[in-house]
Amino acid sequence: MLILIKDILPVISMSLIVSLSSTVMAAAAGITIGVLAGLKDFKLKKVMVRLLETLMSTPPVLMGLLVYLLLSRKGILGSLELLFTPTAMIIAQTLLVFPIIIGLTISSTQKQGREIKKNCEVLGASRFKTLLTIIIEMKEQLLTIAATGFGRAISEVGAVMMVGGNIKDHTRVMTTYIALETGKGNFEGAIIIGVILLSISLIINVILHKFRGSEIDEY
Incomplete structure (x- = not known):
């Protein structure tokens, strides 16, 4: 059991580092752009939304292939030597x-953000204060969107395995560990990691509800 703990602790920490890093970066950019795009109408907005809807359902292995090609020796970013590193995994998950995040943010902002914007304009708020107010007032939706992104990131297998290589104590994460150990017939180790993965998801949801304020009591 001690050997098993030594094996899974680096896996858990790597999963959290990669998934949290990618979610924070994607949320910072996606929420900002999503709010701005949701508040305005422009010519290519419908095209942008359709493209985002397509990208939202992009197969992870396809994204992994694209990142792999970019980071390989013959790729545009090959000189950086990022392939088979945690950085490569973060890039893949962020993409x-x-x-x-940006797609869901645009949808939410178009429904609620525009009303908040009108109220801010009536009060004479600056653009920055208006944007900040919208983000604060929509924090419940935005936290849910960020949690959705984190769920996608931490449950990813194909892309991180392709660009990370599933290297022990270096790029192995919980999902790739489960796939590897299941293939080896080590169902005990795979189940333990699976339970830990579910527990992390539960903890994230509990934290989310703490920030949002419990709505269950209303029912």
Whole structure:
């Protein structure tokens, strides 16, 4: 059991580092762009939304292939030597999560954000204060969107395995560990990691509800 703990602790920490990093970066950019795009109408907005909807359902292995080609020796970013590193995994997960966050943010902002914007304009608020107010007032929806992105990131297998290589104590994460150990017939280790993965998801949801304020009591 001690050997098993030594094996799974680096896997858990790597999963959290990669998934949290990619979610934070995708959320920072996606929410900002999503709010701005949701508040305005422009010519290519419908095209942008359709493209985002397509990217939201992009197969992870396809995204992994694209990142792999970019980071390989013959790729545009090959000189950086990022392939088979945690950084490569973060890049892949960020690209997977970003369309989800920006797409959902645009949808939410078009429904609620425009009303908040009108009220801010009546009060004479600056553009920055208006944007900040919208983000604060929509924090419940935005936290839910960020949690959705995190769920996509931490449950990803194909892309991170392709660009990370599933290297022990270096790029192995919980999902790739489960796939590897299941293939080896080590169902005990795979189940333990699976339970931990579900527990992390539960903890994230509990934290989310703490920030949002419990709505269950209303029913």
